[in-house]
Amino acid sequence: MIHESKTIAIVGAGLTAAALSRLLRAGRHPVLVFEKARGPGGRLSTRKTAHGRYNHGAAGLTGAELASVHPVLSAHWPRSDGNPFAMPSNECVRALLGDASVVYTAQVARLTRGHSGWNLSASDGSVLGQASTLLLTAPAPQSADLLQEVLPSWANQLRQAHMEPSWVVMVKASLPTMQDLTDSAPTGRWHRRKPLLGHPDCYVFEADRTWAHQHLEEDPRDIIADCLGHLGLGSEQIEEATAHRWRYARCVSPLASSHFWDPETRIGVAGDAFAGEVSQQGILRALHSAAELASAVLEGTHCS
């Protein structure tokens, strides 16, 4: 059980949370991050297998992208090159989090408001933490579920930010096979991504969005079979092939505002579901939304 009643609690340890945490800690505010997974990254995710590594969510970030949003975000960035495939995606998020306090395998299931602030509970009713300020960064439908009881109007707005699912297949085959594929693979249902630096034979293929939507509940083995069949790869050419379903991959109809923030009850929401002034890609929306929410939280807040 963790009690941190004066801290800022952040739900999620993806890009939005990492940027928020970096900016708030630069303003000398302690943060405590709760993440349901075993590590950071969220949709900037990297899978490590015995055969290699795959960025199977979005590709990584560059220092220039971070600097374009806020100089503090790029201040400790470990790489100076501009190649988003140079670092595992989850390491990008880990670098932004730095030495922030993060509790992993901590799924927040319920929010309640007490005399001293917000209580965060797990599904078995145990208290995960308490905080004076609560910031949510889960994908919009998941933040909406958490808010349904305490702020139904925000929950309803978040449900308007429609999210598309995705299927990705991670394939490792011998390099000559992959090079042949690189030259001749048909474009169509499965789109090939650049592999991560240092793992030239570990490819990620992402399904066409409409097809992914239509086949969302299918068995992963059938998804792999479709991908390999489409690419003309036989099982004898493959060292490994794994499928991953993203139920919420990209937000396709972000909200017009940049974030939600209520200074009275000190609760906020940020993420790629918020467009603000920036309607570009999800990664940039997430960063801008985090920067806007951080400045709202810091405004009028004095650190002791």
Ligand SMILES: Cc1cc2nc3c(=O)[nH]c(=O)nc-3n(C[C@H](O)[C@H](O)[C@H](O)COP(=O)(O)OP(=O)(O)OC[C@H]3O[C@@H](n4cnc5c(N)ncnc54)[C@H](O)[C@@H]3O)c2cc1C
């Ligand atoms: C396959 C794929 C390809 C993509 N390609 C691109 C691209 O080319 N360009 C681009 O800009 N964007 C792309 N995106 C979108 C991009 O990854 C996201 O916009 C961005 O990573 C969002 O970051 P976030 O921190 O807001 O959300 P997330 O990364 O989803 O982080 C939220 C975190 O909250 C955690 N969480 C959720 N609920 C709870 C809970 N109840 N308790 C505790 N923790 C919780 C989750 O585990 C997760 O770690 C892609 C996404 C996918 C999946």
